[in-house]
């Protein structure tokens with residue numbers, strides 16, 4: 480049985496990704512700082528006949544990242560697929576963008592991905608390969624997002640992370656790709672304080688060519704594809720999954 484480890488899998492896109500991999504027959508390692516939500520996802524998967532376990536994991540901690548991945552490798556062997564999904568998007572105007580706020584977003588949204596990759600890769604190499612999928616954003620690949628400069632910068636950084644890792648790890652049989660979601664109906668996008676909120680998401684549906692905002696499953700299925708054998712000749716790519724938003728808004 481293949482093993483997938485997903486960061487930030489208690490809610491939103493990470494949760495949908497956990498269910499998509501479970502349905503595809505993977506053992507799912509659900510990780511998050513949200514302990515109750517993460518445990519509930521693992522329990523739901525098991526109740527449906529799948530294989531899952533929850534580990535508390537804050538991606539800002541190198542020690543915890545290393546410890547959780549080592550524990551998973553001891554019980555399940557090398558991780559086949561790593562999904563670096565955990566992320567925050569806080570609204571902070573430039574005037575208020577302290578070093579601490581900048582660093583906090585980068586610590587989760589970019590460095591947190593590197594921490595998980597760095598911990599999982601040695602055993603992936605020993606096993607002869609694997610795949611890694613990182614979550615960027617349309618705000619990283621194409622748009623600028625006012626009052627979210629740190630987020631946009633971190634999500635652009637994910638593209639560089641994906642490309643660099645893809646080249647460095649290709650000879651080891653490890654593929655590294657990314658997904659750049661458009662507007663997806665999750666707690667992040669529904670936040671009235673930090674993002675579009677309910678009304679903003681509804682308004683966005685009107686200018687998205689496909690006429691609706693994304694659902695977490697829309698993203699999860701592309702992550703599953705990128706991890707699968709169907710994407711065996713793809714590495715270093717970041718795919719926008721946005722209902723036609725980037726190509727259609729001009």
Ligand SMILES: NC(=O)c1ccc[n+]([C@@H]2O[C@H](COP(=O)([O-])OP(=O)(O)OC[C@H]3O[C@@H](n4cnc5c(N)ncnc54)[C@H](O)[C@@H]3O)[C@@H](O)[C@H]2O)c1
Nearest residue numbers: 487491492537538564565566616660662663665666667668
């Ligand atoms: N929803 C969107 O419209 C959208 C668009 C583009 C990109 N994304 C990206 O997709 C990913 C998932 O976002 P989502 O919309 O499901 O958001 P969400 O807020 O619903 O979920 C984010 C998850 O990350 C976890 N997390 C936060 N800080 C963490 C930390 N320090 N350690 C471990 N986990 C942590 C949260 O607990 C939560 O489970 C993020 O990287 C996000 O930036 C989302």
